[in-house]
Amino acid sequence: MDLIKWRGSYETGIRSMDTQHQKLIELINKLYKVLREQEPSSSIEGVLLEMTTYADEHLQIEEGLLTTNGYPDLANHIAIHQTYRDRLTALTEESARKSATAAQDTYAFLRQWWMEHIVTEDKKYGEFLKSKGVE
Ligand SMILES: [Fe+2]
Structure with a gap:
């Protein structure tokens, strides 16, 4: 495994979501580095907490955006987020x-x-949100 390189093809086309997704990838890469460099477990735990806290906030914001705009696949999307939360717990x-x-x-x-x-x-959800005027 190596660092993840962000690509244009990962974009949803919704600016706030893409910015947050890029930040999540940066935090995953940061975690990779502290693990690879075998830093003390306290700093590994610190980065892990930073990443998972940011991810949690992101999921809430994303769910809010999808809810506000009446995303048709909302229930399924939230259920997928929930499997993530359960596994992480x-x-x-x-x-x-x-x-x-x-x-x-x-x-x-x-x-x-x-x-x-x-x-x-x-x-x-990218095309759907754009059709609702979200940028
Ligand atoms: Fe999502």
Whole structure:
């Protein structure tokens, strides 16, 4: 694995969402760096918390935008976010209980989930929101 490079093809076309998605990718990359450099677990936990807190805020803002504009696939989109929240909660509990590998597992999950979500599910709402006048 390596750092993720942001590409134009990841964009939804909605400026605020794209800015936040890019910031999420930056935070995932930051987590990758602290893990690779084997920094003390306190700084790994700090970056993990920074990333997951920002991600949580982003999901709320995104859900608000989709709700306000009457996105037809809203319930499904929120359900997908909820599976993410549940999985992250489980991983966080696991890492509180033990292991040095838990942070790596959490990183792998965050990286895979966010990349997939941004380029599949989130891309679907771009055209819809634009048709509602959201930029
Ligand atoms: Fe989303």
